[in-house]
Amino acid sequence: MSTVREVASILRKFTFKELKFLKLLGRLTKSFSIIPYSVLRQRSGLSNGDIEFLIKRLQDYKLIRRSEIGIKLLSAGLDALALHSLRVKGILDALGPPIAVGKESDVFEGISPKGEVYAVKFFRIGRTSFRGIKRARGYVEDRIHEWHVINVKSAKREFEILTELSEKKCPVPVPIAVAYHVLGMKEYLALPLFKIKKLDDPLKVFEKALEAVKKCVFEGGYVHADLSEFNVLVDSKGDVLIIDWPQAVKLGEVSSKDKLLRDITNLTNYFNRKYHLSLNLDEVLLPFIERF
Ligand SMILES: Nc1ncnc2c1ncn2[C@@H]1O[C@H](COP(=O)(O)OP(=O)(O)O)[C@@H](O)[C@H]1O
Ligand SMILES: [Mg+2]
Structure with a gap:
């Protein structure tokens, strides 16, 4: 071929x-x-x-x-x-x-x-x-x-x-x-998290990623449903883009809440594991749960 x-x-x-x-x-x-x-x-x-x-x-x-x-x-x-x-x-x-x-x-x-x-x-x-x-x-x-x-x-x-x-x-x-x-x-000069050896300010990038997800969910109306270090791009300024959306579900669909919580859990676990951030998962999830 x-x-x-x-x-x-x-x-x-x-x-x-x-x-x-x-x-x-x-x-x-x-x-x-x-x-x-x-x-x-x-x-x-x-x-x-x-x-x-x-x-x-x-x-x-x-x-x-x-x-x-x-x-x-x-x-x-x-x-x-x-x-x-x-x-x-x-x-x-x-x-x-x-x-x-x-x-x-x-x-x-x-x-x-x-x-x-x-x-x-x-x-x-x-x-x-x-x-x-x-x-x-x-x-x-x-x-x-x-x-x-x-x-x-x-x-x-x-x-x-x-x-x-x-x-x-x-x-x-x-x-x-x-x-x-x-x-x-459009092409972006940014890399997926998993390809970045070390972030200068991982907490700031985590917060930006969380904000990005919030915006896509509550303003955009979509839950990504496959969020992980593979689908978050970060540029040299630490700005974040969420990529790879074909499996996303509309906010409000039956499975959307579970998928959103899983997405945030994946992201939080990644930052805790790789950058030892000690983020409290319940605290991170709370603002999302409250909006349902
Ligand atoms: N718009 C883009 N700009 C720059 N790189 C991109 C862009 N979209 C995808 N990539 C690169 O291609 C890789 C795979 O894209 P992705 O949409 O996640 O497809 P897959 O379904 O294979 O995971 C990403 O990890 C990233 O490195
Ligand atoms: Mg991908």
């Missing part, structure tokens, strides 16, 4: 016909894990010869895989669709170096035609578990398209939540665009 950087350069060589065909595969992937040849013929209106040629090209680029039954769009194929869409929207001119490669996403630097630098997050939910399962049982291959669908939904959801929160001036990344399973947002 091609890497994201390879896909970005392949895209520059794409013909109009190849792109149109790839877009059709993107649409059909919502309904078929393997797109049957008969459906392809019917929906593309192309001759068998043309289809065969296009399949060969996309296969050479490692964007699809073919079998006896039909065609499967690989995640590199979905990357190509997303990158193309962001280019057409005028958001992305080139992809820069990776900022972070995680379990469930790859985040790259992206540069717009005007020279703005963005963080471009590719959702990869299912990548690791899928690999493990695939090794054990061949048949799970058929489920790739479900991961595509989940990743597309997650990117859209995070984009919507970030839009709502940043409109309410909450300390989260400002979203720029979403396409397929890829989310573009």
Whole structure:
């Protein structure tokens, strides 16, 4: 399979016909894990010869895989669709170096035609578990398209939540665009807490993080639901941003109180463990509990 950087350069060589065909595969992937040849013929209106040629090209680029039954769009194929869409929207001119490669996403630097630098997050939910399962049982291959669908939904959801929160001036990344399973947002010169060896003033950063959470919850209306040292970015001034929102729940949903208390507990435990702050968890939680 091609890497994201390879896909970005392949895209520059794409013909109009190849792109149109790839877009059709993107649409059909919502309904078929393997797109049957008969459906392809019917929906593309192309001759068998043309289809065969296009399949060969996309296969050479490692964007699809073919079998006896039909065609499967690989995640590199979905990357190509997303990158193309962001280019057409005028958001992305080139992809820069990776900022972070995680379990469930790859985040790259992206540069717009005007020279703005963005963080471009590719959702990869299912990548690791899928690999493990695939090794054990061949048949799970058929489920790739479900991961595509989940990743597309997650990117859209995070984009919507970030839009709502940043409109309410909450300390989260400002979203720029979403396409397929890829989310573009402003890039910040900040690191997640877990990557920072030592903070100068951990108590001040903890207080800022707590304020940030309060603002997102009570002014923004969302509980993060996966808060930890991995999803709090801190810049050189000690200012805080809360990132990674696809799993967030609306304040008021049945589970929101438990999730909020768990979020604050995670954060408090981290500062106590790493910086020996002796924060009293009950005291930290009280102002949140009182507001329910
Ligand atoms: N807007 C951003 N600006 C700078 N770095 C970012 C931004 N968004 C994400 N990152 C980096 O990418 C990493 C992964 O992003 P995150 O949204 O937490 O995805 P994941 O679901 O993989 O945890 C973060 O830990 C951070 O280092
Ligand atoms: Mg994260």
